[in-house]
Amino acid sequence: MPDVTIVGGGPAGTFSARLLAASGRDVTVIEDHHVSGTPTHCAGVVSAEVLENFRVRPDVLGVISEAEVILPDSTTVHTKKRSPYAYVVDRANLDVKMADAAISAGADVRYGIRYKNYNVTDDNVTINTNSGSIVSDLMVGADGQSSLVAASLGNNAARSYIRGCQVDIDYRMENQDCMKLWLGSEIAPGFFAWMLPIGDRTRVGLGVGLQHGPPMEYLNHLLKVSGLDDRPRVATYAGKIPIGGRRVTYADRLLLIGDAAGQVKPVSGGGLYPISKVAPLLRDTINKAYNMNMFGASVLSLYERSWKREIGKSLNGGMRLRKYYDLLSDQELCDMGHLFSRPDILEALSDIDVDNPSNVVGPIIRKKGVKSALLKAYLRHKL
Ligand SMILES: Cc1cc2nc3c(=O)[nH]c(=O)nc-3n(C[C@H](O)[C@H](O)[C@H](O)COP(=O)(O)OP(=O)(O)OC[C@H]3O[C@@H](n4cnc5c(N)ncnc54)[C@H](O)[C@@H]3O)c2cc1C
Structure with a gap:
């Protein structure tokens, strides 16, 4: 019996599996497709930090x-x-390399197995699939944007x-x-x-x-x-x-990660950076649960607290930017764009961190005339 069964062999599933296996856990990943990374949905745009965090070298x-x-x-x-x-990477190749790294760390990655549902008891969780059941101490839902595992928690679609x-x-x-x-x-x-x-x-x-x-x-x-x-x-x-997060990312014997947890940057739609930051926190929470020999929601809630501490501020800041952007008419977008063409603002924009674009908001807002222009557009819609 594996300690942890992970549903979904995308980056969230395989990175979590690799970290857990490397820390001594017995991990099984089930993936419904027969290979990693195909079909591909993603543009493959990642920062250098994501590649450093994932510690893989996909084709650039x-x-x-x-x-x-x-x-x-x-x-x-x-x-x-x-x-x-x-960098623009070959996303299918990234997923294959992430799965290989998980397997090298000791995870059992099984292809062609489709998750159907699960049952939790005081003693374990049973994951039912199209090819039998797997009993473990814990399960992780890493089954992407249309996550069945997330949906099973009720009222848990992304915003x-x-x-x-x-x-x-x-x-x-x-x-x-x-x-x-x-x-x-x-x-x-x-x-x-x-x-x-x-x-x-x-x-x-x-x-x-x-x-x-x-x-x-x-x-x-x-x-x-x-x-x-x-x-x-x-x-x-x-x-x-999925944008704007989900209601909850943990339950008894269950954690969610990646798109299944709604951990996506609201401005760019990037999901790989959040995974690279959150998977170590998921591993730490699971290892803490083992140390305490407690797998209920109260202990696993530590995970949600820790990932929100790590990336919550940046996701919330991104959501505020997204909502502001949604308010703007085409004319207002043009006015804003023309203002942003000023050399002093372009200079500030060139410091943008693609993983945390709100890092340039403060410096730009402090430039002459910007705050009043942003406020004027905001008030036009809100009054
Ligand atoms: C058009 C587009 C462009 C994007 N571009 C970028 C980008 O440039 N940079 C970036 O960082 N992000 C981008 N994203 C977002 C990024 O692709 C996701 O955030 C990322 O793939 C999430 O990884 P994941 O492991 O959570 O989910 P996924 O990559 O979706 O992996 C989930 C896995 O679970 C499997 N699965 C699902 N259901 C089951 C089941 N019932 N049983 C077994 N297995 C199951 C799936 O087959 C899949 O392999 C883009 C998304 C889209 C749609």
């Missing part, structure tokens, strides 16, 4: 140190960083969702250091669109708020207005991004 497809933000009136704001903002899609096309962007980002209701209402240079190919994608209909229609429109709609599409991806 692009290195981004510049961003061109395209406003609804087609004007652009260009920022440049001294060091790379981010909202962004629907995303992207394609890799045969097209080489001229500036291989620079990603393009589009804002505005015509291109990507409620989120943003991206174009990432990955050598002879380009990754073009976007997200839209749930109320705006199928994202692929917007993506086709973006490709058309960019003159790229005739380029061969070599890969197509789609998926949902």
